[in-house]
Amino acid sequence: MLNVTIWNEFIHEKEHKDIAEIYPDGIHGELARFLGTDEKLSITTATLDMEEHGLPKEVIDNTDVLIWWGHSAHDKVSDEVAQRVQEAVLKGMGLIVLHSGHLAKPFKLLLGTSCTLLWRDNDRERIWCCNPSHPIAKGIPAHFELEREEMYGEFFDIPKPDDIIFLGWFKGGEVFRSGVTFTRNRGKIFYFQPGHESFPTYHNEFIRKIIHNAVHFVSPTEKIEKLDCPNPQPLEQ
Amino acid sequence: MLNVTIWNEFIHEKEHKDIAEIYPDGIHGELARFLGTDEKLSITTATLDMEEHGLPKEVIDNTDVLIWWGHSAHDKVSDEVAQRVQEAVLKGMGLIVLHSGHLAKPFKLLLGTSCTLLWRDNDRERIWCCNPSHPIAKGIPAHFELEREEMYGEFFDIPKPDDIIFLGWFKGGEVFRSGVTFTRNRGKIFYFQPGHESFPTYHNEFIRKIIHNAVHFVSPTEKIEKLDCPNPQPLEQ
Amino acid sequence: MLNVTIWNEFIHEKEHKDIAEIYPDGIHGELARFLGTDEKLSITTATLDMEEHGLPKEVIDNTDVLIWWGHSAHDKVSDEVAQRVQEAVLKGMGLIVLHSGHLAKPFKLLLGTSCTLLWRDNDRERIWCCNPSHPIAKGIPAHFELEREEMYGEFFDIPKPDDIIFLGWFKGGEVFRSGVTFTRNRGKIFYFQPGHESFPTYHNEFIRKIIHNAVHFVSPTEKIEKLDCPNPQPLEQ
Amino acid sequence: MLNVTIWNEFIHEKEHKDIAEIYPDGIHGELARFLGTDEKLSITTATLDMEEHGLPKEVIDNTDVLIWWGHSAHDKVSDEVAQRVQEAVLKGMGLIVLHSGHLAKPFKLLLGTSCTLLWRDNDRERIWCCNPSHPIAKGIPAHFELEREEMYGEFFDIPKPDDIIFLGWFKGGEVFRSGVTFTRNRGKIFYFQPGHESFPTYHNEFIRKIIHNAVHFVSPTEKIEKLDCPNPQPLEQ
Numbered sequence: 001m002l003n004v005t006i007w008n009e010f011i012h013e014k015e016h017k018d019i020a021e022i023y024p025d026g027i028h029g030e031l032a033r034f035l036g037t038d039e040k041l042s043i044t045t046a047t048l049d050m051e052e053h054g055l056p057k058e059v060i061d062n063t064d065v066l067i068w069w070g071h072s073a074h075d076k077v078s079d080e081v082a083q084r085v086q087e088a089v090l091k092g093m094g095l096i097v098l099h100s101g102h103l104a105k106p107f108k109l110l111l112g113t114s115c116t117l118l119w120r121d122n123d124r125e126r127i128w129c130c131n132p133s134h135p136i137a138k139g140i141p142a143h144f145e146l147e148r149e150e151m152y153g154e155f156f157d158i159p160k161p162d163d164i165i166f167l168g169w170f171k172g173g174e175v176f177r178s179g180v181t182f183t184r185n186r187g188k189i190f191y192f193q194p195g196h197e198s199f200p201t202y203h204n205e206f207i208r209k210i211i212h213n214a215v216h217f218v219s220p221t222e223k224i225e226k227l228d229c230p231n232p233q234p235l236e237q
Numbered sequence: 238m239l240n241v242t243i244w245n246e247f248i249h250e251k252e253h254k255d256i257a258e259i260y261p262d263g264i265h266g267e268l269a270r271f272l273g274t275d276e277k278l279s280i281t282t283a284t285l286d287m288e289e290h291g292l293p294k295e296v297i298d299n300t301d302v303l304i305w306w307g308h309s310a311h312d313k314v315s316d317e318v319a320q321r322v323q324e325a326v327l328k329g330m331g332l333i334v335l336h337s338g339h340l341a342k343p344f345k346l347l348l349g350t351s352c353t354l355l356w357r358d359n360d361r362e363r364i365w366c367c368n369p370s371h372p373i374a375k376g377i378p379a380h381f382e383l384e385r386e387e388m389y390g391e392f393f394d395i396p397k398p399d400d401i402i403f404l405g406w407f408k409g410g411e412v413f414r415s416g417v418t419f420t421r422n423r424g425k426i427f428y429f430q431p432g433h434e435s436f437p438t439y440h441n442e443f444i445r446k447i448i449h450n451a452v453h454f455v456s457p458t459e460k461i462e463k464l465d466c467p468n469p470q471p472l473e474q
Numbered sequence: 475m476l477n478v479t480i481w482n483e484f485i486h487e488k489e490h491k492d493i494a495e496i497y498p499d500g501i502h503g504e505l506a507r508f509l510g511t512d513e514k515l516s517i518t519t520a521t522l523d524m525e526e527h528g529l530p531k532e533v534i535d536n537t538d539v540l541i542w543w544g545h546s547a548h549d550k551v552s553d554e555v556a557q558r559v560q561e562a563v564l565k566g567m568g569l570i571v572l573h574s575g576h577l578a579k580p581f582k583l584l585l586g587t588s589c590t591l592l593w594r595d596n597d598r599e600r601i602w603c604c605n606p607s608h609p610i611a612k613g614i615p616a617h618f619e620l621e622r623e624e625m626y627g628e629f630f631d632i633p634k635p636d637d638i639i640f641l642g643w644f645k646g647g648e649v650f651r652s653g654v655t656f657t658r659n660r661g662k663i664f665y666f667q668p669g670h671e672s673f674p675t676y677h678n679e680f681i682r683k684i685i686h687n688a689v690h691f692v693s694p695t696e697k698i699e700k701l702d703c704p705n706p707q708p709l710e711q
Numbered sequence: 712m713l714n715v716t717i718w719n720e721f722i723h724e725k726e727h728k729d730i731a732e733i734y735p736d737g738i739h740g741e742l743a744r745f746l747g748t749d750e751k752l753s754i755t756t757a758t759l760d761m762e763e764h765g766l767p768k769e770v771i772d773n774t775d776v777l778i779w780w781g782h783s784a785h786d787k788v789s790d791e792v793a794q795r796v797q798e799a800v801l802k803g804m805g806l807i808v809l810h811s812g813h814l815a816k817p818f819k820l821l822l823g824t825s826c827t828l829l830w831r832d833n834d835r836e837r838i839w840c841c842n843p844s845h846p847i848a849k850g851i852p853a854h855f856e857l858e859r860e861e862m863y864g865e866f867f868d869i870p871k872p873d874d875i876i877f878l879g880w881f882k883g884g885e886v887f888r889s890g891v892t893f894t895r896n897r898g899k900i901f902y903f904q905p906g907h908e909s910f911p912t913y914h915n916e917f918i919r920k921i922i923h924n925a926v927h928f929v930s931p932t933e934k935i936e937k938l939d940c941p942n943p944q945p946l947e948q
Contacts, residue, residue: 086823090824090825090868092607103940109823110823111823112797112820112821112822112823112895113801113895113896114801114896114938116938116939116940117940118940118941118942118943119940119941119942120942120943120944120945123945126410126709128390128391128392128411128412129391129392130391130392130393130412130414131657132392132659132660132695132696133566133657133659133660133661133662133694133695133696134695135695137695138695138696142391142392143709153365153943154365154366154367154379154404155365155366155367155369155379156367157801157896157938159870159893159894159895160400160871160873160894162636162871163397164401167391167404167412167414168412169406169407169410169411169412170406171710171945171947172945172946172947173363173406173945173946173947174365174406174946175365175367175404175405175406175412177367177404182870183605183607183870183871184823184824184870185606185607185824185825185868186606186607187607188607220607221606221607221608221609221611221612222606222607222612227825227827227868228827229814229827229828229829229830230829230830231829231830231831232829232831232864233831234831234834234882234883234884235600235617235883235884235885236645236882236883236884323586327587327588327631329844340703346586347586348586349560349583349584349585349586349658350564350658350659351564351659351701353701353702353703354703355703355704355705355706356703356704356705357705357706357707357708360708363946368894369896369897369932369933370803370894370896370897370898370899370931370932370933371932372932374932375932375933380946390706394564394659394701396633396656396657396658397634397636397657399634399873408708408710408947409708409709409710410708410709410710411709419633420633420634420842420844421586421587421633422587422588422631422843422844423843423844424844425844457844458843458844458845458846458848458849459843459844459849464588464590464631465590466577466590466591466592466593467592467593468592468593468594469592469594469627470594471594471597471645471646471647472646472647472648472837472854473645473646473647473882600884602864602865602866602885602886603865603866604865604866604867604886604888606866616865616866627839628839628840628841628853628878629839629840629841629843629853630841634874637871638875641865641878641886641888642886643880643881643884643885643886644880647837647880648839648880649839649841649878649879649880649886651841651878
């Protein structure tokens with residue numbers, strides 16, 4: 001059984017009626033609903049307004065995969081929680097960062113870059129798979145469309161990914177590395193660009209399948225207790 | 238002084254008047270002309286119809302960077318010459334493979350994959366730089382357009398490149414890893430997608446600058462004589 | 475159920491009594507025995523002296539993971555069978571190449587390099603894991619020893635691997651990238667350096683676990699029928 | 712002309728007479744001396760005890776390549792200066808981090824991992840080149856020895872490097888990824904393991920050549936002014 005924690009800042013859905021209509025239980029609620037059909041996953045949710053943003057030490061310690069959606073309140077996330085997530089990833093917790101989470105504190109701490117990019121509110125996107133043997137691409141067609149999605153364009157300031165799995169084409173003329181993986185110590189990370197709050201992206205079957213595949217892909221191979229510098233005796237004399 | 242050899246199958250330019258008007262001296266002639274403005278380069282050309290396709294052992298031995306354009310006659314290139322190019326790259330010769338050269342024998346021998354892709358004759362392309370610190374991208378803007386270019390689309394069956402420098406956006410809806418590098422032993426390789434014979438791609442200033450940058454990038458760090466398996470004594474007892 | 479085919483040239487075990495004592499059923503027999511304890515694997519073996527080396531089209535078509543051990547008779551493997559293996563890998567078949575298989579025809583075809591290295595017959599090796607989150611490293615300690623193993627040393631002429639999982643330390647003073655992965659189109663490849671025929675390497679519990687992990691890691695995400703260049707209509711006008 | 716700034720915490724050399732004998736002008740002084748023979752480099756030094764550690768904004772703004780040696784006082788470096796270095800690297804400044812700088816604040820901020828490793832004070836090291844075509848390896852033999860060096864061993868908690876150029880072998884039985892490169896936005900980074908203060912490592916001709924090569928390799932392709940998220944109009948309608 002994999003313990004999956006879905007974190008959402010949960011602001012847009014409370015402030016905008018049209019967004020609430022797409023995600024009546026919040027983006028976290030919708031993610032929890034469709035991932036909940038997998039009996040191997042034990043799912044909980046957490047939001048910004050909870051104590052320690054719903055991510056106290058005991059929750060993080062018990063999480064195998066953390067999914068993160070944030071946008072308008074990155075700076076409201078405490079440095080302590082952001083560092084707790086960073087350290088947990090290094091010790092083995094998987095992390096899936098969605099859409100505007102590219103500027104979330106834990107993601108930037110883990111990548112070390114500015115994670116800046118181009119953006120434009122409303123476009124059409126076509127997602128192409130350029131890495132069809134990757135487990136996250138399993139069951140995904142060569143390309144599929146999102147009738148409406150926010151444009152994110154290059155240059156995307158991230159370190160070279162382990163794998164670029166998806167490339168985004170935008171009708172307005174841009175391209176983007178839309179689905180990318182990173183390894184940081186024991187932790188595996190997947191960043192996935194689609195998911196603007198104003199559009200029903202998380203109702204799309206392929207988007208769901210990709211996130212579902214990613215939950216299994218980033219699940220820990222092992223978890224460790226410490227990040228230290230041992231000083232061993234020589235093995236050979 | 239870098240010795241650059243430009244190889245062209247040189248068929249389309251002789252068979253089609255409209256192509257000859259774009260490249261009156263052949264694609265190799267045009268490449269030689271604009272690279273020839275760099276005084277650090279000593280440039281020669283070679284074509285399919287020459288003896289050993291203009292690439293006998295002494296020419297290859299004396300080449301630091303080989304540029305390759307081929308399309309309709311890949312199978313007319315002898316296996317011997319293709320293997321000679323492969324071995325020279327492993328020993329340090331740089332290789333730039335242009336456009337339809339993705340199916341050229343030496344390229345496929347060096348990569349080990351099918352190098353297949355999607356294609357469509359006539360589209361508009363916009364090239365984006367997703368690796369702006371790479372020496373091949375020096376002086377190239379964030380994006381530039383080719384009013385007409387052949388569409389090459391994903392999935393492109395190549396091994397994971399060392400670096401993806403350029404991504405191509407096509408008006409018809411596709412994307413492509415348009416500029417990619419590989420290292421094979423001492424040899425550096427750059428594959429660059431634009432350059433359909435029917436369009437004046439090699440007259441574009443940015444295309445020229447990219448190829449020029451690439452000549453210097455793939456130039457040898459060192460050349461070696463042998464590819465063998467030495468059987469040394471222990472260094473420690 | 476995964477169909478695993480274990481290929482062995484099966485020469486040393488028949489010619490040398492001391493090797494036969496270590497591997498009375500051949501190296502392939504020993505590999506089949508310990509992998510056979512996994513009920514999810516259906517295992518068959520094939521050897522050089524069989525018709526088409528035991529790898530006719532119908533066997534390859536039905537293989538999910540091919541394990542390859544060869545040494546003294548690489549040139550006895552027909553080009554046709556080598557190319558059949560290469561093509562099957564590109565279409566999705568997993569491939570595990572062991573020890574002296576670094577010079578095997580299918581491996582060299584897939585990598586495109588000379589795959590040369592340093593070697594010395596009898597040394598002590600310590601294998602270190604430098605990629606502990608990789609699925610192939612699951613359950614493997616930070617380091618373990620092989621009291622006797624053939625030294626393979628750098629420079630190893632391979633393309634940059636997807637992942638370097640293990641580094642080998644040799645008492646005689648050399649180092650080696652001992653466990654490395656590659657992706658070629660749909661196919662995943664694992665090369666693993668230990669396994670000299672004169673030593674009981676495949677009786678070591680960690681070596682077995684690594685190979686067992688690798689069988690699952692390289693198993694196909696999907697298999698495809700064709701390697702071609704489609705010519706689609708535009709998706710956008 | 713490249714502006715190179717060499718930063719040293721400069722503590723050990725003042726506290727230990729035997730270290731001062733090896734580096735009478737400090738490690739920074741020795742690095743400045745041998746790099747100073749390259750007329751294309753304009754070299755300055757800076758130390759921890761200077762105002763803003765000798766790295767105020769105007770110095771950093773004017774630096775093309777920063778070399779960093781620190782060990783016992785990483786926590787004395789202010790967060791402000793560490794972040795200034797991180798941001799300058801993202802904007803194009805090259806960074807060379809030596810030896811115990813693996814735990815320096817700017818390096819950890821840029822990599823996002825713990826940068827932990829194994830260590831032991833006094834061993835013999837042999838450095839192997841596993842990437843002989845890399846510009847940093849130019850002129851370096853296949854292997855060379857440091858009679859005395861601190862052992863740093865795997866697992867080294869760093870993100871996957873762009874290139875692993877050198878592997879370290881230690882007599883005591885360990886291995887290490889001793890010379891590795893990273894790209895972070897416009898900035899290139901080289902980490903190089905040898906250089907313990909108690910041993911005359913920076914007097915070794917190959918160590919010097921590697922650092923000299925690295926200065927040129929990490930020098931900026933371009934520098935940028937801002938790290939932001941532009942919101943452009945569509946390029947296509």
